[in-house]
Amino acid sequence: MTTGEEQSGVSVRDPARERLRRWRLVLGGDAADGTGCALSGRDAAMDGALTALYGRQDAAQAGRAGRDRSAGMGASAPSVARWLGDIRTYFPSSVVQVMQRDAIDRLGLATLLLEPEMLQAVEADVHLVGTLLSLNKAMPETTKETARAVVRKVVEDLEKRLATRTRATLTGALDRSARISRPRHHDIDWNRTIAANLKNYLPEYRTVVPERLIGYGRASRSVKKEVILCIDQSGSMAASVVYASVFGAVLASMRSISTRLVVFDTAVVDLTDQLDDPVDVLFGTQLGGGTDINRALAYCQSQITRPAETVVVLISDLYEGGIRNEMLKRVAAMQASGVQFVTLLALSDEGAPAYDREHAAALAALGAPAFACTPDLFPEVMAAAIEKRPLPIPDTA
Secondary structure (H helix, E strand, O other): OOOHHOOOOOOOOOOOHHHHHHHHHHOOOOOOOOOOOOOHHHHHHHHHHHHHHOOOHHHHOOOOOOOOOOOOOOHHHHHHHHHHHHHHHHHHHHHHHHHHHHHHHHHOHHHHOOOHHHHHHOOOOHHHHHHHHOOOOOOHHHHHHHHHHHHHHHHHHHHHHHHHHHHHHHHHHHHHHHHEOOOOOHHHHHHHHHHHHHHEOOOOEEEOOOOOOEEOOOOOOOOOEEEEEEEEHHHHHHHHHHHHHHHHHHHHHOEEEEEEEEEEOOOOOOHHHHHOOHHHHHHOOOOOOOOOHHHHHHHHHOOOHHHHHHEEEEEEEOOOOOOOOHHHHHHHHHHHHHEEEEEEEEOOOOOOOOOHHHHHHHHOOOOOEEEEEEEHHHHHHHHHHHOOOOOOOOOOO
C-alpha cells in the first residue's frame, strides 16, 4: 500500500522536498512564491480545487483594495457540484466544512443551495444549517424536503454528542439542589458533612464525629426547576440558534425540568410547543432582522411563576435595538425576585463574536456576567445555575 506522499511522487525520505511541496500548495503557485516546485497528479488536482476558491485576482482586479479574490468556477451549478465532489475526495471532513463556508461567503453560492441536487452534494455541519435557515423563506418547496433532511442529520449528530452528558450533569445538579438533613447512608454528601462537623474532630481517634449529616435529595418526577432559553435570532447568531434548539429539546425531555424556548428579533416567538422536534424549532426561526432584547425579556418575565426555581438564559450579542435601560431594569428585577440569570454572548465552538461591550459591562455590574460558551461547557453552566453557585466562566471570555 502506498502513502499519500508516494502517490504524489514525493519520497517520505526527502523531508526537505516534502516541506517545499507543502509550501507550494499553501502559496498557490504564484510566480513570486519562490518554491519553483511543480505539481502533478493528485497534488495538481488538490491545487486546482484550492485555486478555484482562493485563487488570486487577475491583473485588472488586483489593485482594488478590499475586494475578495475571484474564483475559477463562477456560478455554474455543474462546476460547483464537481468542485464539491473534488474537495470531499482530497480533504478531510473538517477542512471540507471550512472550504464550503468560505465558498458561500466569498463566492455568493448561497443561492445555489436552493437547488436540491446541490444540497445533496455538500458536507452538512452547523454553519450550513445556519445558512439554510437564513434562506428558509426564499426556499422553493421542491428544496425544503431536502433541506430538512440535511438539517435533521446535523441535529441528530449533535443530540448524540450532547444529550447523554447534559442529562447526567443536570440530573446530578437537580439532586444536589434538593439537599436533605436526615439522609440515608448512600445519600450522604460526605464533603459537606465533614466540613460542617470539623469542630467535632477528636484528635485521640483522628476522626470527626458528625452530629449533623448533610445529604443529597433525589429528584422526583415532579418539576424541580424551570428553564427559559431566550435566543437572539439575528443573523450573526446562527450557530447559537442551532445549538440552543438542540439543548432545548434535550432539557425538555427531562421530567424534572420545565423548559421554555423563546426566539426574538424585533418580534418575540414562543416555540415551546415544538420542542419535541428541534428541526421544527429551527425552521420556526427567522434569522436576520433587528433586535429588541427588552421586549423578549418582558415576555420571558411574564412567564415566570416560581422565580426562586427559575433559570433564564439569554443568548445574544447584546446589540440592543430596544430600550436599553428597561432591559437592564428587567434583568435586575428578575434577579431580585430570585431568578438565576445567565447571559451567553454565543453558544458555539467559535468563541465570542462581536458584541456590545457597554451592555455586557452593565450586565456584569448587575451580577450577570456575559461570556461565550461552547456546547461542551453548557451543561456545566446550567448545573451551576441550577445549584445557585458561581458560573464556570472561561478565562478567555
